[in-house]
Amino acid sequence: METSLLHQQISLPLVNWFDTHQRKLPWREEYSPYSVWISEIMLQQTQVDRVIPYYLRWMQRFPTLESVSIASYEELLRLWEGMGYYSRVKFIHKTSKIILNQFGGQFPENLDELLKLPGIGPYTAGAIMSIAFNQNYPLVDGNVIRILARIFNIENSVEHRETKNFIWKKAEELILPGRARWLNQALMELGALICTPKSPVCQGCPVQKPCLSFHLGCTEQRPVVQPSKKAIPIKVVVGVLQKDGLFFIQQRPANGLMADLWEFPGGKINQGERPEDALVREFQEELQFNVQVGEKIITLKHGYTNFSVTLHAYFCKLVPENQSPILHFASDYRWIKSEDFRAYAFPAANRRLINLLNKL
Protein backbone atom coordinates (compact mmCIF):
# COMPACT_ATOMS: atom_id res chain seq x y z
CA MET A 1 0.00 0.00 0.00
CA GLU A 2 1.24 3.44 -0.89
CA THR A 3 2.15 5.73 1.97
CA SER A 4 -0.46 8.36 1.21
CA LEU A 5 -3.11 5.66 0.96
CA LEU A 6 -1.87 4.21 4.23
CA HIS A 7 -2.33 7.62 5.86
CA GLN A 8 -5.75 8.13 4.36
CA GLN A 9 -7.12 4.72 5.24
CA ILE A 10 -5.38 4.06 8.57
CA SER A 11 -3.48 6.94 10.15
CA LEU A 12 -6.08 9.68 9.76
CA PRO A 13 -9.04 7.59 10.97
CA LEU A 14 -6.89 6.54 13.92
CA VAL A 15 -5.96 10.03 15.11
CA ASN A 16 -9.51 11.25 14.58
CA TRP A 17 -10.81 8.36 16.65
CA PHE A 18 -8.22 9.12 19.33
CA ASP A 19 -9.38 12.74 19.50
CA THR A 20 -12.77 11.70 20.76
CA HIS A 21 -12.24 8.28 22.37
CA GLN A 22 -9.01 8.53 24.32
CA ARG A 23 -9.06 7.85 28.03
CA LYS A 24 -8.07 10.56 30.47
CA LEU A 25 -4.82 9.28 31.96
CA PRO A 26 -2.40 10.96 34.39
CA TRP A 27 0.53 10.90 31.97
CA ARG A 28 -1.55 12.67 29.33
CA GLU A 29 -1.80 15.83 31.43
CA GLU A 30 1.58 17.03 30.23
CA TYR A 31 4.04 15.55 27.78
CA SER A 32 7.36 16.33 29.45
CA PRO A 33 10.29 14.02 28.75
CA TYR A 34 10.54 13.15 32.43
CA SER A 35 6.89 12.20 32.90
CA VAL A 36 6.78 10.33 29.59
CA TRP A 37 9.91 8.43 30.54
CA ILE A 38 8.63 7.39 33.98
CA SER A 39 5.23 6.37 32.66
CA GLU A 40 6.70 4.41 29.77
CA ILE A 41 9.07 2.47 32.01
CA MET A 42 6.22 1.69 34.39
CA LEU A 43 4.01 0.61 31.49
CA GLN A 44 6.52 -1.96 30.25
CA GLN A 45 4.68 -5.27 30.54
CA THR A 46 2.36 -3.67 33.07
CA GLN A 47 -1.24 -2.74 32.46
CA VAL A 48 -2.56 0.81 32.62
CA ASP A 49 -4.90 0.27 35.56
CA ARG A 50 -2.08 -1.10 37.67
CA VAL A 51 0.34 1.67 36.78
CA ILE A 52 -1.94 4.61 37.59
CA PRO A 53 -1.63 4.54 41.41
CA TYR A 54 2.12 3.89 41.22
CA TYR A 55 2.57 6.74 38.77
CA LEU A 56 0.59 9.21 40.89
CA ARG A 57 2.53 8.26 44.02
CA TRP A 58 5.83 8.50 42.19
CA MET A 59 5.15 11.93 40.71
CA GLN A 60 4.05 13.25 44.07
CA ARG A 61 7.23 12.06 45.74
CA PHE A 62 9.59 12.63 42.80
CA PRO A 63 8.24 15.48 40.67
CA THR A 64 11.53 16.05 38.87
CA LEU A 65 14.37 14.05 37.38
CA GLU A 66 16.75 15.63 39.86
CA SER A 67 14.66 14.45 42.81
CA VAL A 68 15.02 10.90 41.51
CA SER A 69 18.76 11.15 41.04
CA ILE A 70 19.37 12.28 44.63
CA ALA A 71 16.94 9.78 46.17
CA SER A 72 18.14 6.52 47.68
CA TYR A 73 17.73 3.37 45.63
CA GLU A 74 16.05 1.78 48.65
CA GLU A 75 13.27 4.37 48.60
CA LEU A 76 12.76 3.99 44.85
CA LEU A 77 12.55 0.23 45.23
CA ARG A 78 10.04 0.57 48.07
CA LEU A 79 7.81 2.73 45.85
CA TRP A 80 8.13 0.14 43.10
CA GLU A 81 7.16 -2.79 45.33
CA GLY A 82 4.40 -4.87 43.78
CA MET A 83 4.90 -3.77 40.16
CA GLY A 84 7.44 -6.46 39.32
CA TYR A 85 10.40 -6.37 36.94
CA TYR A 86 12.43 -4.63 39.60
CA SER A 87 15.47 -4.00 37.42
CA ARG A 88 13.40 -1.23 35.84
CA VAL A 89 13.72 0.96 38.91
CA LYS A 90 17.45 0.34 39.17
CA PHE A 91 17.78 1.51 35.56
CA ILE A 92 15.68 4.58 36.31
CA HIS A 93 18.07 5.51 39.09
CA LYS A 94 21.13 5.01 36.88
CA THR A 95 19.65 6.87 33.94
CA SER A 96 18.56 9.81 36.11
CA LYS A 97 22.15 10.28 37.24
CA ILE A 98 23.49 10.00 33.69
CA ILE A 99 21.07 12.60 32.39
CA LEU A 100 21.86 14.96 35.24
CA ASN A 101 25.62 14.55 35.02
CA GLN A 102 26.20 14.08 31.29
CA PHE A 103 23.27 15.89 29.69
CA GLY A 104 22.82 18.79 32.08
CA GLY A 105 19.51 17.42 33.31
CA GLN A 106 17.89 17.45 29.86
CA PHE A 107 16.83 14.34 27.98
CA PRO A 108 18.69 14.02 24.67
CA GLU A 109 16.34 14.66 21.75
CA ASN A 110 18.14 11.98 19.80
CA LEU A 111 17.17 8.37 19.24
CA ASP A 112 20.68 6.91 19.35
CA GLU A 113 21.55 8.74 22.55
CA LEU A 114 18.32 7.57 24.18
CA LEU A 115 19.04 3.96 23.19
CA LYS A 116 22.32 4.08 25.11
CA LEU A 117 20.57 4.84 28.39
CA PRO A 118 19.96 1.92 30.80
CA GLY A 119 16.45 0.52 30.59
CA ILE A 120 15.60 2.34 27.36
CA GLY A 121 15.20 0.06 24.35
CA PRO A 122 13.66 0.51 20.91
CA TYR A 123 10.11 0.92 22.16
CA THR A 124 10.81 3.40 24.96
CA ALA A 125 13.23 5.43 22.83
CA GLY A 126 10.54 5.70 20.17
CA ALA A 127 8.00 6.66 22.80
CA ILE A 128 10.15 9.47 24.18
CA MET A 129 11.00 10.76 20.71
CA SER A 130 7.39 10.75 19.56
CA ILE A 131 5.24 11.26 22.65
CA ALA A 132 7.52 13.63 24.56
CA PHE A 133 9.18 15.49 21.67
CA ASN A 134 6.54 14.86 19.00
CA GLN A 135 9.27 13.91 16.55
CA ASN A 136 8.45 11.69 13.59
CA TYR A 137 9.51 8.36 15.05
CA PRO A 138 7.57 5.10 15.19
CA LEU A 139 7.17 2.79 18.16
CA VAL A 140 6.20 -0.85 18.34
CA ASP A 141 4.76 -2.48 21.44
CA GLY A 142 2.42 -5.42 21.95
CA ASN A 143 -0.56 -3.34 20.83
CA VAL A 144 1.08 -2.19 17.62
CA ILE A 145 2.18 -5.73 16.82
CA ARG A 146 -1.34 -7.03 17.30
CA ILE A 147 -3.02 -4.24 15.31
CA LEU A 148 -0.66 -4.41 12.35
CA ALA A 149 -0.63 -8.21 12.34
CA ARG A 150 -4.41 -8.01 11.95
CA ILE A 151 -4.63 -5.15 9.48
CA PHE A 152 -2.03 -6.72 7.18
CA ASN A 153 -2.96 -10.30 8.10
CA ILE A 154 0.61 -11.26 8.95
CA GLU A 155 0.76 -15.05 8.90
CA ASN A 156 4.38 -15.41 10.00
CA SER A 157 5.33 -15.52 13.65
CA VAL A 158 5.72 -11.99 14.99
CA GLU A 159 8.57 -13.28 17.13
CA HIS A 160 10.81 -13.63 14.08
CA ARG A 161 13.30 -10.91 13.26
CA GLU A 162 12.04 -10.34 9.73
CA THR A 163 8.44 -10.00 10.84
CA LYS A 164 9.43 -7.49 13.51
CA ASN A 165 11.35 -5.49 10.93
CA PHE A 166 8.29 -5.47 8.69
CA ILE A 167 6.09 -4.22 11.53
CA TRP A 168 8.56 -1.46 12.44
CA LYS A 169 8.63 -0.42 8.80
CA LYS A 170 4.85 -0.24 8.64
CA ALA A 171 4.72 1.67 11.93
CA GLU A 172 7.15 4.16 10.43
CA GLU A 173 5.08 4.54 7.27
CA LEU A 174 2.01 5.24 9.36
CA ILE A 175 3.56 8.29 11.01
CA LEU A 176 1.80 11.50 10.04
CA PRO A 177 4.50 14.18 9.88
CA GLY A 178 4.16 16.44 12.91
CA ARG A 179 1.57 14.17 14.56
CA ALA A 180 3.64 11.24 15.80
CA ARG A 181 2.64 11.91 19.41
CA TRP A 182 -1.00 11.48 18.51
CA LEU A 183 -0.66 8.67 16.00
CA ASN A 184 1.44 6.43 18.24
CA GLN A 185 -0.82 6.92 21.23
CA ALA A 186 -3.83 6.30 19.02
CA LEU A 187 -2.41 2.95 17.95
CA MET A 188 -1.84 1.83 21.52
CA GLU A 189 -5.19 3.14 22.70
CA LEU A 190 -6.89 1.23 19.90
CA GLY A 191 -5.09 -1.92 21.06
CA ALA A 192 -6.24 -1.36 24.63
CA LEU A 193 -9.88 -0.48 23.90
CA ILE A 194 -10.86 -1.95 20.51
CA CYS A 195 -8.28 -4.28 18.99
CA THR A 196 -7.96 -6.39 22.13
CA PRO A 197 -6.20 -9.78 22.21
CA LYS A 198 -9.47 -11.64 22.70
CA SER A 199 -12.88 -10.65 21.35
CA PRO A 200 -11.84 -7.45 19.58
CA VAL A 201 -14.63 -4.89 19.21
CA CYS A 202 -14.45 -4.66 15.42
CA GLN A 203 -17.86 -2.97 15.19
CA GLY A 204 -16.45 0.15 16.82
CA CYS A 205 -13.11 0.08 15.03
CA PRO A 206 -12.09 3.12 12.96
CA VAL A 207 -9.84 0.98 10.76
CA GLN A 208 -12.20 -1.90 10.16
CA LYS A 209 -12.34 -1.16 6.42
CA PRO A 210 -8.62 -1.69 5.67
CA CYS A 211 -8.27 -4.62 8.11
CA LEU A 212 -7.56 -7.82 6.17
CA SER A 213 -8.01 -10.11 9.17
CA PHE A 214 -11.44 -8.66 9.85
CA HIS A 215 -12.61 -9.40 6.33
CA LEU A 216 -11.06 -12.86 6.45
CA GLY A 217 -12.56 -13.53 9.88
CA CYS A 218 -9.23 -14.48 11.43
CA THR A 219 -8.60 -11.68 13.92
CA GLU A 220 -8.47 -14.19 16.77
CA GLN A 221 -5.63 -16.01 15.01
CA ARG A 222 -3.49 -12.85 14.79
CA PRO A 223 -0.82 -12.23 15.78
CA VAL A 224 0.83 -15.63 15.31
CA VAL A 225 2.96 -16.49 18.32
CA GLN A 226 4.63 -19.60 19.60
CA PRO A 227 2.82 -21.33 22.46
CA SER A 228 4.20 -20.29 25.83
CA LYS A 229 5.54 -22.69 28.37
CA LYS A 230 3.07 -23.62 31.04
CA ALA A 231 3.51 -22.67 34.67
CA ILE A 232 5.34 -25.20 36.81
CA PRO A 233 3.82 -25.79 40.24
CA ILE A 234 6.36 -25.58 43.07
CA LYS A 235 6.12 -25.72 46.84
CA VAL A 236 7.99 -23.23 48.99
CA VAL A 237 8.40 -22.75 52.73
CA VAL A 238 9.40 -19.60 54.61
CA GLY A 239 10.19 -19.04 58.27
CA VAL A 240 9.24 -16.06 60.40
CA LEU A 241 12.15 -16.09 62.80
CA GLN A 242 11.69 -13.99 65.93
CA LYS A 243 14.02 -13.06 68.77
CA ASP A 244 13.32 -10.52 71.51
CA GLY A 245 10.38 -9.15 69.53
CA LEU A 246 12.50 -8.61 66.42
CA PHE A 247 12.03 -10.26 63.03
CA PHE A 248 14.82 -11.68 60.89
CA ILE A 249 14.81 -10.60 57.24
CA GLN A 250 17.40 -11.01 54.52
CA GLN A 251 18.13 -9.18 51.31
CA ARG A 252 18.17 -11.06 48.03
CA PRO A 253 21.22 -10.87 45.74
CA ALA A 254 21.64 -7.85 43.47
CA ASN A 255 21.07 -9.94 40.36
CA GLY A 256 18.41 -12.38 39.31
CA LEU A 257 14.90 -12.97 40.54
CA MET A 258 13.51 -10.10 42.63
CA ALA A 259 16.95 -8.60 43.00
CA ASP A 260 17.63 -6.50 46.12
CA LEU A 261 14.23 -7.17 47.66
CA TRP A 262 13.99 -8.29 51.28
CA GLU A 263 12.32 -11.51 52.37
CA PHE A 264 11.82 -14.09 55.06
CA PRO A 265 14.33 -16.93 54.71
CA GLY A 266 13.19 -20.21 53.22
CA GLY A 267 13.28 -22.10 49.99
CA LYS A 268 11.93 -24.81 47.79
CA ILE A 269 10.49 -27.98 49.26
CA ASN A 270 12.02 -31.06 47.68
CA GLN A 271 9.99 -33.96 46.34
CA GLY A 272 8.55 -35.89 49.24
CA GLU A 273 10.03 -33.55 51.85
CA ARG A 274 8.00 -32.23 54.78
CA PRO A 275 7.73 -28.42 54.81
CA GLU A 276 9.11 -28.28 58.36
CA ASP A 277 12.15 -30.33 57.37
CA ALA A 278 12.71 -28.20 54.29
CA LEU A 279 12.64 -25.10 56.47
CA VAL A 280 15.25 -26.47 58.88
CA ARG A 281 17.41 -27.47 55.93
CA GLU A 282 17.12 -24.11 54.18
CA PHE A 283 18.00 -22.13 57.32
CA GLN A 284 21.05 -24.35 57.70
CA GLU A 285 22.13 -24.10 54.05
CA GLU A 286 21.56 -20.41 53.55
CA LEU A 287 22.44 -18.97 56.95
CA GLN A 288 23.98 -21.78 59.02
CA PHE A 289 21.18 -21.13 61.47
CA ASN A 290 19.85 -23.98 63.57
CA VAL A 291 16.14 -23.36 63.98
CA GLN A 292 13.22 -25.04 65.67
CA VAL A 293 10.00 -24.88 63.66
CA GLY A 294 6.96 -23.68 65.58
CA GLU A 295 3.36 -22.90 64.77
CA LYS A 296 2.07 -22.90 61.21
CA ILE A 297 1.00 -19.40 60.13
CA ILE A 298 -0.69 -19.90 56.77
CA THR A 299 -0.52 -21.50 53.37
CA LEU A 300 -0.99 -19.15 50.45
CA LYS A 301 -0.86 -19.45 46.70
CA HIS A 302 0.99 -17.03 44.52
CA GLY A 303 1.33 -16.92 40.75
CA TYR A 304 4.54 -16.05 38.95
CA THR A 305 5.10 -15.97 35.22
CA ASN A 306 6.53 -19.45 35.01
CA PHE A 307 5.71 -20.85 38.43
CA SER A 308 2.60 -21.29 40.50
CA VAL A 309 3.85 -21.25 44.06
CA THR A 310 2.24 -22.79 47.11
CA LEU A 311 3.89 -21.06 50.05
CA HIS A 312 3.87 -22.49 53.57
CA ALA A 313 4.77 -20.13 56.40
CA TYR A 314 5.84 -21.06 59.93
CA PHE A 315 6.99 -19.29 63.02
CA CYS A 316 10.38 -20.47 64.18
CA LYS A 317 13.11 -19.71 66.67
CA LEU A 318 16.86 -20.12 67.08
CA VAL A 319 18.12 -23.05 69.16
CA PRO A 320 20.39 -22.08 70.81
CA GLU A 321 19.44 -18.42 70.82
CA ASN A 322 22.87 -16.86 70.39
CA GLN A 323 23.71 -17.64 66.77
CA SER A 324 25.06 -15.30 64.11
CA PRO A 325 24.22 -15.88 60.45
CA ILE A 326 26.80 -16.78 57.83
CA LEU A 327 25.39 -15.57 54.53
CA HIS A 328 25.57 -18.08 51.68
CA PHE A 329 22.74 -16.62 49.61
CA ALA A 330 21.59 -13.28 50.97
CA SER A 331 23.61 -10.11 50.49
CA ASP A 332 22.54 -8.63 53.85
CA TYR A 333 20.28 -9.22 56.82
CA ARG A 334 18.49 -7.30 59.58
CA TRP A 335 16.66 -7.88 62.82
CA ILE A 336 13.78 -5.43 62.62
CA LYS A 337 10.75 -4.29 64.58
CA SER A 338 7.35 -5.03 63.09
CA GLU A 339 6.68 -1.35 62.35
CA ASP A 340 9.82 -1.24 60.19
CA PHE A 341 8.46 -3.72 57.63
CA ARG A 342 7.16 -0.71 55.71
CA ALA A 343 10.68 0.61 55.13
CA TYR A 344 11.79 -2.37 53.08
CA ALA A 345 10.68 -3.67 49.69
CA PHE A 346 9.32 -7.23 49.77
CA PRO A 347 8.02 -9.60 47.09
CA ALA A 348 4.24 -9.65 46.90
CA ALA A 349 3.80 -12.97 48.66
CA ASN A 350 6.02 -11.83 51.54
CA ARG A 351 4.05 -8.59 51.82
CA ARG A 352 0.82 -10.54 52.07
CA LEU A 353 2.35 -12.53 54.90
CA ILE A 354 3.52 -9.34 56.65
CA ASN A 355 0.05 -7.83 56.43
CA LEU A 356 -1.28 -10.98 58.02
CA LEU A 357 1.30 -10.85 60.82
CA ASN A 358 0.36 -7.27 61.61
CA LYS A 359 -3.22 -8.37 62.16
CA LEU A 360 -2.31 -11.19 64.54
Add this chain to the structure above:
DNA sequence: AAGCCGGGGTA
Protein backbone atom coordinates in the same frame (compact mmCIF):
# COMPACT_ATOMS: atom_id res chain seq x y z
C1' DA B 1 16.95 -16.44 18.89
C1' DA B 2 15.89 -17.67 23.31
C1' DG B 3 15.72 -17.18 28.27
C1' DC B 4 15.10 -14.34 32.20
C1' DC B 5 12.57 -11.02 34.79
C1' DG B 6 6.64 -10.09 38.53
C1' DG B 7 2.34 -9.53 39.38
C1' DG B 8 -2.45 -9.32 38.97
C1' DG B 9 -6.60 -9.11 36.06
C1' DT B 10 -9.42 -11.81 33.13
C1' DA B 11 -12.08 -15.35 30.70
Add this chain to the structure above:
DNA sequence: TACCCAGGCTT
Protein backbone atom coordinates in the same frame (compact mmCIF):
# COMPACT_ATOMS: atom_id res chain seq x y z
C1' DT C 1 -5.57 -22.83 34.21
C1' DA C 2 -3.62 -20.03 30.51
C1' DC C 3 -2.98 -15.70 28.45
C1' DC C 4 -2.09 -10.98 28.50
C1' DC C 5 0.30 -6.66 29.53
C1' DA C 6 2.89 1.07 26.38
C1' DG C 7 9.88 -4.41 26.89
C1' DG C 8 14.85 -4.63 27.94
C1' DC C 9 18.89 -7.13 29.06
C1' DT C 10 21.83 -11.09 28.88
C1' DT C 11 23.66 -15.10 26.86
